[in-house]
Amino acid sequence: MTFLRENSPVKTKDMLIGALLRVPAEAIHRRIINDLNAAGFTELSLPHMALFRFPGPDGVRPGVLAERAGMSKQAMNRLLGSLEDLGYLIRSDAPDEGRARIVRFTKRGHAAYAKAMEVLRNIEREWRAELGPRDFAQLKELLFRVWESPLVR
Numbered sequence: 514m515t516f517l518r519e520n521s522p523v524k525t526k527d528m529l530i531g532a533l534l535r536v537p538a539e540a541i542h543r544r545i546i547n548d549l550n551a552a553g554f555t556e557l558s559l560p561h562m563a564l565f566r567f568p569g570p571d572g573v574r575p576g577v578l579a580e581r582a583g584m585s586k587q588a589m590n591r592l593l594g595s596l597e598d599l600g601y602l603i604r605s606d607a608p609d610e611g612r613a614r615i616v617r618f619t620k621r622g623h624a625a626y627a628k629a630m631e632v633l634r635n636i637e638r639e640w641r642a643e644l645g646p647r648d649f650a651q652l653k654e655l656l657f658r659v660w661e662s663p664l665v666r
Contacts, residue, residue: 541636548632554625556599563592564602565629570616574607578616601625 542562549557549565557565563582564570570578579589593616596602601622607613618626641649659665 541633544636545629545632549625549628552628554621554628557601557625560592561596563589564596564616565626569618569626570602571618571623571626572615574613574615575604596622 542559545565546557546559546562563584564578575589575593576586578593579586582589584592593602593604597604600619602619603617604614605617607615637649640652644652
């Protein structure tokens with residue numbers, strides 16, 4: 514089988530794991546943002562996915578969020594500032610941790626995160642229907658094994 518990507522034919526046997534994982538992940542992120550925008554969360558865009566992905570930012574320090582997202586603390590703080598300005602989260606002092614700050618969703622942030630989880634459940638239903646229940650379960654099991662393995666550490 515051959516796929517056309519960026520105007521060049523690519524044979525499936527030649528595709529590397531990075532692309533095979535990246536393309537679906539990016540499609541999922543675009544779908545989540547599109548559905549969030551359609552549901553009234555119109556200010557959200559793809560860069561915000563760094564915070565609206567599992568397990569979410571609620572109760573986490575900005576430095577940890579930066580590490581999870583693979584970005585600098587400065588870039589994360591700009592992203593947090595934009596979401597704070599939009600009313601999706603607040604940053605406050607961490608209890609019993611000196612000057613440390615933590616991120617908390619606002620009511621609007623919780624609603625957007627809940628909607629994102631709903632979209633993900635819909636995507637899972639669609640993929641299960643497309644791949645068949647057995648193959649979809651196997652896909653999830655294999656991805657979970659990779660998640661749990663030292664391969665992603």
